[in-house]
Amino acid sequence: MTSPLQPRTVARCPLDGVAAAVGTVGELCAGPAIGIQFHEFAAPYDQVVQPLCWLGSGDRATYDLHTASVPPIRLYRMGGGTLIFGKGLLVRDGTLIELDRYGFHELGRFDYPFNAGFLQLDGTMARIAPPARVRVIDEPCILLSQGGEAVWGHWLLDLWPRLIMALSAPMRVRIILDADVAPWVAGMLRNAGIGPDRVIWHDKGRETLLAEDVYVPGFLRWRSAVSPWVNLAWNLFPAAPGAGPQRLYVSRTRTGEGSSLSNAAEIEAMAVRRGYTLVHPESLPLDRQVALFAGATHVVGEAGSALHNTAFSPAGTRVGVMLSPTGFIRILQAGIGHVRAQPTGFAFGDPAGDARRITMPGALATELLDAMDAVS
Template sequence: MDDAIVSRAASGSINWKEPAPRSCIRGAVYTDSGDIVDDSERPGGTGSDLRVVTVNPRHLTGKERKEAADHVVRGPWLYAGSWMQQFGHFIVETLPNLWPLLRDEEAGAVRGLVAHRFTSRRRHPWQDAMVRPLIGEREIHVVDSTPATYERLMIPSRPYLYRTAISPRAAEVWKCVADRIAPEDASHPSRVFLSRTRFVDSLPKDAPGRARSYANSGAVDDLFRQRGFMVVYPEELTVADQVGLVRDAEIVAGAGGSALHLAAFMRSGRVIELGDKRSRTNLIATQRAIAAVKSQLIVHLPFHADFRGAFDVGSLDERLASIID
């Protein structure tokens, strides 16, 4: 699209009694006449999808269009959607939007990426680490409160629509990143267990992340260690090392959530998702989508609590043995 307007970004809370959505975001691409480009919007806001709804106007005001006209960016650029600050959502939402870079005729043409911030202004080093294998040292613009006009902007269709559809293009991007990002001397364990124990221990006592943790997570780690798994604490490793560990694994296991979304970078193999208080008996939708497009065999081990409310390790061991032995 020529002379594409990238609107300002905004986010905030929704104060009402309904459980979802709880927050809202704003940020999309518009034509030079101010009409929204539907493919640029992030769908969502219901169920467990972060409870964040998109609230873009269908037509930009003259004031915002004028402000965008005062900030013109020359050359061709690629729109990457929302610059998600959540690790798992960045893997399944932001990263797959870079699929045009896998086409030789487009990869060399763009000057860089432009995206809208999501609900946070914070930038993480791991975000750059994931996209650099595809774009090299080209620029990354994360738009916040100042709209801009891009001389030429490529707006790709989104490979992943939460709970609706996922395209093989997502798997193509993950494969390319996995092939390029992992260090040469990466170890290649056949079985990897992605533990949340140390991450949860580092959280404040009232942090929401603790609600999903197991009271006996150390015992769960020990069980997987005894079953031949390399127990990994992802937050202590670089992104490159995390991808390198799972890429060639035969089995990757872990509690449902962001860390287990690293299974997107596996070349082949099986995935074991442990249930928790949030997803006791059902696969997390995003994990199911990753497994579908990667043709992975995936098993969900339901959360069964013992008399203390902790994970029943004996029951877990029996189910685990039936899968891997």
């Protein structure tokens, strides 16, 4: 269907200012969708996450702040017609819905560069210009697509848990995803029994969706604080440990971005001498990645998506992370380790050019490897 959708100025309204809570998920899913409702599976809470070790000049205050607040686990349902465009921009009844960043970590953000072409903000108002091509979705659907959906770490930590949480509700729905997703997405969907017929591929840059009944699952993490609910999703990969190595060094030397270590060869050789096997997860199919990490007792590597595969490792696996002390401190591994009961330590190298690039002193790498073997 095509229909002109003229640029216009609309009011801005916080989601929780217009959403009504319901007591059970069955009540949320029963009958036709009316207005905006949500069910809260789990309340938010604060926590303290202790690192296995903290080496170098990392900002411990930022670590404590980013791991402290576990968000509420909520599933929203919107009825009566919702326009969906950009990366999670939602308009209902002439109002742009503001999603709480605490509950929606990477969805509907106004600061995404991709969204800049669709809206201009002015105080309590917004100028919107959705794509003029409109496609009506007249069956129940889940809005799963979000920022970062082409990145493995975001799939593992954000999209996959959001999907499994939503599918725990008593409903059969289709799933809205970006039309340009990574090739491994189909394999993950098959693990949840989802075939291509249940996916609505959204061409974000060229079309606006008009959904009559859309479920919007919240996020299961805020910053680096991760809810135990993620285990429902990660445990859907019940791979038996293979006969592979138990000590893994996760290298980024073959990724598109390359290693963040200016002295990667030196540190990798050091790890090999200590009994670690170099692995490049991005070169392996998903089932082999799962089996490899399911058998790991020790995992060390550079911060990033590949290291997040410890989500498939058992409780007790020790994890060591090497990263930069400047810019955004990539300590999301702390949240994974906490919910998987995996002692996780950090070693911060010396800045070497930008916020990601570092030189890892050999003595600091030795301390990290020693901490992996220390008796607690």
